[in-house]
Amino acid sequence: MIKEEISLFHLIKLEQQKNKLGWFVKGAILATIFILVFSCLLPIMERNDGQQGINNTADYLMFIGAFVRGVFIVFAAVLIAKIIIEEFKNRTILVMFSYPINRKKILSAKLILIFCMTFIAMTISNIIVIIGFFGLNQIVHLTSVMNLTPADFLAAIVKLILFNLATAGAALVPLYFGMIKYSTPATIVSSLLIVMVTSSSVGPNFSLASIIYIPLGLALIAFGIVASAIRKIDRIDVN
Template sequence: MSNIIKVKEPIILFHLIRLELKKNKIGWFVKGTILANIIILGLLCMISVVEKSEDTKMLKDISGIFTISGASVRGTFIVFSAVLISKMIINEFKNRTILIMFSYPINRKKILSAKLIIIVCVTFIAMTISHIVASLGFIGLNQIFHFTSAVSLTSNELLAEIIKIIMFSLTTAVAALVPLYFGMRKYSIPATITSSLLIVMVTCQSAGPNFSLANIIYIPLALAVVALGIVVFAIRNIERIDLD
């Protein structure tokens, strides 16, 4: 009997995720992602033009290109993740619409878990794809318009960068859950968004061409550990929340 229950639990979670995706249309997120990619790509081109005129060299090689595009992408989607948290969790608690979900004969922990899984997965996928598209897009445009010196990319370098992108995107997507703590305190959307901006400052700050916090994996990793602690606390205490 216990084995049947264990088998059913992932199925229930899967159906909850499908239900949440139907209820919370993420078309705006997809459109926002496309627009963000265009803006980030334009920003990279603009930076390279300015650098060319001022004779500075941040985008002179593959590492510099992926660092700047990575910082831009992660900064953007940390905020996007906070917006998802606000729409899918904070806003539902604030407006008490979460009571509809809680009225179902389904464990509250699973409902919250489904929402958090969606937020992390959507953020991770968007971040990974956007970083690759922005970086390779700039390299491709550079071959045509010669914004900066010719940049070559070997298959080994590309593989190494993709692995790095996946690692940073995964840790950052989890770290982007930290605003959940600030938002759930008083069901405040402004607090959720503001705290995400603070995380952007911590993880994506640059101090010139030779040093950037965006290159230090331990920062998003440490924040990811903190975020997991917040998630565990929120899930464990979800049964005690009284919205009546």
């Protein structure tokens, strides 16, 4: 049992090194900066337009959480496309399958890597944007309707972590659409549909982004898809 766990860990590390995921880190940094800048400009734009869609700290935290999760759901789809779909499409997966390693463990390592990178990136991005916005708000007074106490911050982080865990799972759903014809466009487009389902607003006072059961339900569907893909991997012909 210990040998299996160590072997899987090494496979994950190998996947990370093989795929050279520096582009993901750079993209996550740029996305976080963009989200922070946009979140700082939003109260200014609302004030200039005479509107105030975000009325309190809870509204802001929900908005920024949905924004971050939406961005990284698409990032996860790109990871799925590059690490899994394109390898099947280009048949470079044959190199890995030629080694005396269980196919199921190879696919499991890829999926665990995608899940972990998505969750970690979302969580770090959320924390940076929240601290950045409220820090700047104390200095330049972007808005007067928001105040974040240490207790509120800790409660928000716990809630965001729960949402991010569910969303990182839900972000694996595009695997199903991508594996049908080994299609990168289908993988990306399906991720956009998931963003719509998890982050849409219905009227001014209701947003699906506040309901954790939606990403949680999608995560359960995703784990079913993953289990099915892992179970069938030995029967997939890539020749």
